[in-house]
Amino acid sequence: MSRLTEAASPSHDLRLLLAAAIGWVAVLAALRLPAAGVVALAGAGVAAAAAGTWRAIGGGHEEVMTRESRAAVLRRWQTVMLIGSVVTCLVVVTGCQRLTRSAGPIPAAAQSHRLVQVDAVVQSDPRPIAGAAGRTLFLVRVDCTRVTLEGQTSAVSSPVLVFADGAWASISWHETVRFRMRLKLPDSSADDVVALGSATGAPLVLARPGPLTQAMERLRADLRQVTAGLPGDAAGLVPAMVIGDTSRISPELSADMRATGMTHLNAVSGSNVVFVMMAIGWIAGWLRVRARWRVPFVLVGLAMFVLLCRPEPSVLRAGVMGAIAGLAMTWSGRRAGPAALGAAVVVLLVVDPWLAASFGFALSALATAGLIFFARPWGAALARRLPARMALVADAVAIPIAAQAVCGPVIVLLQSSVSVVGVPANLLAAPFVAPATLAGVATVLSAPLGQAAAWLPAHAAALPALVIAWIAHSFARVPGASLPWPSGVLGAALLAVLTLVALLSGPWVIERCRRHPGAPAAAGVIVLALIVPVPGLNPVPPQWVYVACDVGQGDGGVINLGAGRAVVVDTGPDPDAMDGCLQRLGITRIETVVLTHFHADHVDGLSGALRGRTVREIVTTPVDAAGGSGSEEEPSREPQVRAVAAAAGVPIRTVRTGDALTWAPDVVGRVLWPARTIEAGSVQNNASVTLDLRAHGLRLLMTGDLEREADTAVLAELRAEGQPQFDVLKVAHHGSKNQLPALIDAARPSVSVISVGVDNDYGHPAPATLDLLRSVGSAVFRTDLGGDVIVSGTAGAVQVRTSR
Known part of the structure; x- marks a missing residue:
């Protein structure tokens, strides 16, 4: 049997893992279904468990069967019983926890x-x-x-x-x-x-x-104090790797680790738990703990480590998976791996059903599965082709490749691209994870004795941490570090199918490649031709200046800074639509996301803009979003925006009238509004950040959702400057009728762009607004009719293309 197909060996018992996977899907459904749906789902689980139990004990077996066929049938119905039992348990627990959480006022x-x-x-x-x-x-x-x-x-x-x-x-x-x-x-x-x-x-x-928690908190505080003086990124990365404290990790490092698939290293992960368990086991040996007590000794030590890191969902996930994997190695070695992983998934979903919707949980489970099924056979196959002294290198290469291969579809959901540098970056970083983690733990234990005692282990942890940070920064800046990939569920499904085909056909492909050495190159050319855009077919000219993305009924604009960099002005209502537009433009780094105001059609796509990209900052209006909000005012999305930004580690700042924004020598902006809160009309619309942008020879007026009341103040600003005319106007509020004719007459844009959804319920754009724009000689382009509106050219020679 080929070592590459050893993962399919019947020596693996997959029943509990299969039941856990089906139970996971059931929990996802139970989190979203109404109460009647949850009851029905639990009933289906009970029925499956009952049917499996009945058939497993011999009910309904009237036909004559051989011993082998009877054993096969029994095994199948035992599997059905197990699946039904797990689904019932998880759905009932999920329903009970939902009821408990939602009980009360x-x-x-x-x-x-x-x-x-x-x-x-x-x-x-x-x-x-x-x-x-x-x-x-x-x-x-x-x-x-x-x-x-x-x-x-x-x-x-x-x-x-x-x-x-x-x-x-x-x-x-x-x-x-x-x-x-x-x-x-x-x-x-x-x-x-x-x-x-x-x-x-x-x-x-x-x-x-309690006293135990206070003691652990003192240890955490001591570690933060000791590591505060470490050089560079080590000050934030060491406490992140050791106790999961990411408060001091810089946004740049966080973005670069995300771009290189190394985010599992800037928090407590399964690998950290494994290293800690190994260290505790070594201490048990040094203390001559009897063999029968070593497993409890390690588990107690692991429990203390989890308390130190705080038993939050991500830490519990790492701790439970590490503990069960370690016990599986003690009991029956690799054969127990799938069952151990299935048990870990079930236990964690019982403790916290909301983990089922966590990308971190999915990545952790998939990475563990990759290591169980593929790392060892791939490492063995590679070791046969290496000198004996380099056998360890084979495992070091196989582990990150196996983890990355199975995690790819979930990563695509997060960043809509396939990392080319993820495997080599993780491969280079792998040897430095254990020294950083173990030296960090030594720092925690010595910190209560004083900074002098902790200085040496802290700096010992800093050295490998700095290397890990350097690897992340370096690989994130490699040209072509990631390939664009279709976003959403379809993109993830496509990559999952391709991965499955590659895994199943791997031995056959390798054998054919030996016979026909040119075949891999030809296949690679075909794959790249299918997934990489062809420049000649791309409607976006190389020197584009501004694109109004087709994001539906909302605003999402992009200003080109060159070399894959951009400024984004609003992000529309749909994360996938905004992400797709930025992919089409090849944007990998955003210097500033300007959110003009906090209505959903301008900000709900923020997570899509952040997906898989380095983002330096977010700029918003200073006007209190809640101020003046009445019953007719659309709810503010400010809390959601701040939560998304905080999760991504992107700082937010506010701007007001007179502030200057500089992104490149030929791309600068001036904030024309807001200067104050306007209570008349929509408080939030009239709080829109309004920009006078000069980009690559063009002048653009970006007006958010301004209404007449704020238009008057903007017009006064422009007239005070004495040069109110523009090449491009992003028409306010999707072309609604609430425009100030004097502002449009003063601006006299050569081109007017209206970002608006097809067949929207608001009647946008208003016929009166279209007539007003045409009356000043402006050419009008609409996203509902043309898709993405792409602006290029220079002053007096504006060129416009559309994507359809």
């Missing part, structure tokens, strides 16, 4: 944006994010235990994500606090919080965490 209060008082346990450190008007806000996750609404107090168990001010900066993990907040609903019922809250005032600390 918090969901109803969030629906009506009520103000409540709660007692809650803090579940995360306060994470600073930029707020409106230059304020610093803090993002804190809490588990509410009591809620008081209209004088009625109820016991609850509801997780809430809180946006708070500086009074929360000193709050610690696992403190019990009392505070007031205004609630709103999250985006989806599948979110792992039941509400978003805006805290009012300072929290009152009711109780400190």
Whole structure:
């Protein structure tokens, strides 16, 4: 049997892993289905378990069978029984946890944006994010235990994500606090919080965490203090790798590790757990712990490590998978690997069903599966072609390749590209992970003795950490580091099919390549021709200046900075549509995302713009999004924007009238608005960041969703300058009728671009607005008719193409 196909060996028992995979899908469904759907899903699981049990004990077997066929039938029905049992268990647990979380008045209060008082346990450190008007806000996750609404107090168990001010900066993990907040609903019922809250005032600390937790928190604080003086990226990367504290990782390092597929290294991961378990096992040997007690010794040590890192979902995931994998190695070696992975998935989904919707959980499980099924046979096959002294190199190469191969489809969902440098980057970084982790743990243990005692292990951890950071920075800047790939589920499915075909046909392809050496090159040319855009067929000219992306009923614009760099002005309502436009333009780095205001049709695509790209900053309006919001005002998406930015590690700042923006010698901007809050009309529309941009010889006026009230102030700014005419106007508010004719007459744009959705319900663009634009001699281009609108040329010679 070929070593490359050893993964398919019947020595692997796949039943529990199959049941866990089906149960995982069932949990995803149960998180989104209404109560009746969850009951039906659990009923289907019970029926499958009952049918499997009945047939497994011999019910219904009337035909005569041989011993072998009877064993095969029995095994099949045992598998059905196992799948039904796992599905039933997971769906029931998920339903119960959903009921527990949604019980009480918090969901109803969030629906009506009520103000409540709660007692809650803090579940995360306060994470600073930029707020409106230059304020610093803090993002804190809490588990509410009591809620008081209209004088009625109820016991609850509801997780809430809180946006708070500086009074929360000193709050610690696992403190019990009392505070007031205004609630709103999250985006989806599948979110792992039941509400978003805006805290009012300072929290009152009711109780400190227990002695063990306080001791662990002191160790974390000591590590942060000791590592604060480490050089460069080591100051943030060492505590991230050792205890999962990513607060000091720079946005540049975070983006580069994401681009090179190394994000698993800037947090506590399965590999860290394995190294810690190995170290604890070595300590057990050094202490001469008896063999029968070594596994409990290691597990106790692992439990303490998890407490040190805090038992958050990502840490629990790494800890449980590491523990079960280690026990599997003790019990029956590699054969128990699939069953151990299946058990890990089931245990984690029982503890936290919302992990089923986590990309991190999917990547962790897939990477572990890749190591179980493919790393060893691939390493063995490679070792046969290497000198004996380089046998370890074979495993070092096989491990990252196996992990990357099976994780590829999920990574495509995150960044809509296939990393070319992920395998070599991880391969080079792999030898430095263990020294950084173990030296970091030694730093934690020695830090309570003083900084002098911890200096040596801290700097020993810094050296490999700096190498890991250097690898991430270097590979992220390699030209062609990633290939564009279709986004969304279809792109992931395409890569999954190609990966499966490659795995199954690997031995046959290798044998044919030996006989026909030119075949791989020909196949590579064909694949590249299919997935890489052909420049001659691309409607985007090389020297394009501005593109209004076809994002539906919304705004999403891109200013070209060259070499795959850009400025993005609004991101539309759809992440996939915005990501697709940036892919078509070849944008891999965004210097600034300008979000003109916080309406969904301008900001909900932000996650798509960030997907797989390095983003330096986000710029927003300083006007308080909640200010003046009445019943007719569309809800602000400011909390969601700040949550997405915080998760991606992208800083946010605000701008106002008179601020200058410089991205390149020939690409500069001036902020014309806002200078104040306008209460008339839509507060948020009239708060739109309005830009006078000069890019590659063209002058563009970007107006967001301005209405007449703010148009008047912008016109005054332009007239004060004495040069109000523009080459390109991005027409405000999708061409609505609420335009100021005097502003359009003063601007007299050669080209007007309207970003608008096909057959929208608003009647955009208004016929009166189209007539107004044409009356000043402006050529009008619309995304609903032409798709992407692509502007190039120079002043007086503006050229426009459309994508369809």
